[in-house]
Amino acid sequence: MTDRLGPIAPEDWTAAQRAAAQAIIDGPRGAVYGPFVPLLRSPELMEYAQRMGEYLRYRSAIGVRLSELAILVTARQWNQQVEWAIHAPIAAQVGIPPSVIHAIAERQRPEDMLVDEAVVHDFCIELHERKSVSDRVYADALALFGEQGVVDLMGLNGYYTFLAMVMNTARTVAPPSQAAPLPD
Template structure:
């Protein structure tokens, strides 16, 4: 598979692309990689996306452990190898058990989820699979996380779906990772 929108050499970037790339490099990510490589073709879109992602990934009401779980469920739904390669190791570092990560990769319901993890898993699975969330699942998430947390959870699913669509269409290559690639 050929990367349709590979990295742009700095000398070929427009001034707007330079500004957008530098904003990502200067932020918490520290480098231009993953979805930001294809998104650089639309610098303004990339800047808006990176700001939303910075909030959702680093400061959401759910915290890093549950945000990473939502990201993994979304990456698996979209068979998104780049997001999986990046976020599977981060999820484990954030406190998601390796067995849970493996179960998601194999499209199995994970055993041993903590109650907050179960609420996130169920919500994300229903939203991705059914394109809606049942009253029971919504209520469980609302009781646990409140409206702010549920809104951030919807945002995580939507944002990482957007990134998955960008990278799947661009055929962005996955970086080296300690995580095994997602099985087809």
């Protein structure tokens, strides 16, 4: 498949694109890549999206380890190879066991999760598959993470769903990765 909205040469950026790209370059990401390549066509949307993503990825109330787990579940739900290629290695680096990552890739419920990982996994799966969360799973998440954590967990699922939609539509090409691609 051909990348529908591939990179724009920096010399061809408009002033608004240049400003939006510079905000990403100056932030923790350090470069315009992945979903921000197609989003550059809408610089204002890209600016708001990157700010939300910066909070959710680096400072959410559930912490980086569990945020990465939620990102993997969302990437798997959307068959999103770019997000998987980027975040599976990060998830491993921040403590998500390889067996958990592999099970998610295979669309299986991991057997050896910690309690907080199981709560995040189940919350994400229910939200994606049922379009809602059961009272039991909600109560478990609330007890562990509080209201802000639950809202941030919903935000992670929504934000990475948005990015998956962008990249799946744009056919963004996955970067080289230590992670194996998601199976069909």
